[in-house]
Amino acid sequence: MEKIYLDYSATTPMAKEVVKAMEPYFSEKYGNPSSLHALGKEAKDALEKARSSLAKSLNAKSVEIIFTGCGTESNNLAIKGVAFANRDKGNHIITSNIEHPAVLNPCRWLEKQGFKVTYLDVNKEGLVNPKDVEKAITKDTILVTIMHVNNEIGTIQPLAEIGKICKKKKVYFHTDAVQGFGKLPIDVKKMNIDLLSASAHKILGPKGVGLLYVNHNVKIEPIQHGGGHESGLRSGTENVAGAVGFAKAIEIAKDMKKEMEREKKLRDKLINSLLKIEGSRLNGSRTERLANNVNVSFKGVEGEALLIRLSQERLQVSTGSACSSKSLEPSHVLTAIGLTPVLAHGSLRITLGRYTTEEHINHAINVIPKVINSLRKISPF
């Protein structure tokens, strides 16, 4: 029976066009971009063409795009690379308490290396207040890192406002845009973003390739040392096919405005329906919310049991973020916006994507209340 995938924020299928674009680089144009012969040059040209497309999508220069192995690596490079390179200027970093573990854990690691980190609180909707960022900046602050879109509750942070403050205070501004890239327009120059992380597999591209935009004025060190690839910032043979696939994925995303309007209608239909279930609440903002994200808590329901039952009913959804789905801790994002651990455990994340149809949403609307009812009958709560 066909599965209905509603977990696009965990990962996405590769678009057929992406696979097709990558195919020539598997067994025909397979050279190492560092090789000087014709096959090497051909690979290098493909890599640079991909870099250029991705740069343009952000209003950046080609030389400002560093290919990495994943979004997590991009975040590690941005945060640790800036921290170590600017230690002479200061040792203070500002972030929020609802960041992805790929930002929080590099920050925690830097604390062990003598850096100081401020974890800003967010409001009940999961929004960072730019004024809090401004207040937290001290003479020792070298980096502000605030995510673009939260992976669990879809909250869109006020990046441009934060960017303005960072520019004024002469502090580097990094954003983990893994969830927003290819879904919301980003202009790194206008928004005063100095560093930005993105990943291909969240936007119909392949797993195993990410990027870091680094403004050419940023002082940064590599964290992976070797042959000096990617302007010396990320050594390792370049994943040419992956880069080509990533570029094709962002090309597909060009009509993001239209696509997000489509997803938003489906999302709102689903949210409105789920909120009719007794004891339900929407987590995150209703307005500052990515068009693909639904996150709802249900009293008296255990999220994992719900997820497994829904999987049996074809629906592929998530509790909290996929990256920490195996943890027994309640979601740090849901507790940060004020949920009790018990309610946080009863939450469902449903994320839509390009191949989501009205039929899929109708199926979800039909199945979820039934499953919740049956679970509540056997619930110990």
Add this chain to the structure above:
Amino acid sequence: MEKIYLDYSATTPMAKEVVKAMEPYFSEKYGNPSSLHALGKEAKDALEKARSSLAKSLNAKSVEIIFTGCGTESNNLAIKGVAFANRDKGNHIITSNIEHPAVLNPCRWLEKQGFKVTYLDVNKEGLVNPKDVEKAITKDTILVTIMHVNNEIGTIQPLAEIGKICKKKKVYFHTDAVQGFGKLPIDVKKMNIDLLSASAHKILGPKGVGLLYVNHNVKIEPIQHGGGHESGLRSGTENVAGAVGFAKAIEIAKDMKKEMEREKKLRDKLINSLLKIEGSRLNGSRTERLANNVNVSFKGVEGEALLIRLSQERLQVSTGSACSSKSLEPSHVLTAIGLTPVLAHGSLRITLGRYTTEEHINHAINVIPKVINSLRKISPF
């Protein structure tokens, strides 16, 4: 005109069987292995099956295989991860002066962090003397890292002897096996190897995926922090298709003994022919040499000019290692085995692979002497 690829140590084409094995994981079985639903479980199962195959090929346990984004990342994780986790025991690392930059540069970076590194000399054939390793070990030594097969001159290091010494001295032993994995049999238990780096794209697998074998007794820290994937040692969404392709590549390599005998015959035919050219010399060992490697220097010839002329004659070959092919410095490997910078610059690396035929080698034998003659006529030397 069909190009003749003789640069297999830089990278390889993906085998058709590898592409075929990966395909289902592009747009059908595309789940995130961390997701708890059916699509996630399917991806997780594929990832673990791939891990198990790769583990078996090394006589390791599944849990001892950590997937990474490339061989360079594996080396960085092994060297820095062991160094930081064992700082309380000592701060001394031993390596050789002919390692790949992906080993040398992490070592140099660690020196800046207060570690001490001994760079062992090699003999004229590029061999590390195990007795030198033993002599260099002090009470502060925590790690010995010696490569399996040199990427430029194909020298095979006496890993088992070095492993025995490390075991006796209770020092961790890491090997960068990027060039040897899938070409020479490796038994990490018998050879007393504690950590081993390998990469898929050198053995007909995809670019963008590597592995690190870590013996379960090794004390090691992650260097990339995030969601805690790969037993907490390498965070980041797993490249499922890449892992599946890597496993298929090592399955293809099962007949390595037969294939290496085939390549050796072709290699020896080529070496014997090239050594008839006046002013030529073979770099590296004649006996302790990987079956696919030819590295010859020609007096009075500039390697880069030679490479470009040969590329016009369909031959895709290399000077030195692809990773540093754009550097103007003479190869550190060739100078370490005693070549003058000028002679080092006049060297050619020709590396064979599974799709190399006798016709390809005959073409090389026919073309190379002619090109060298014509270059020497215009040489300023």
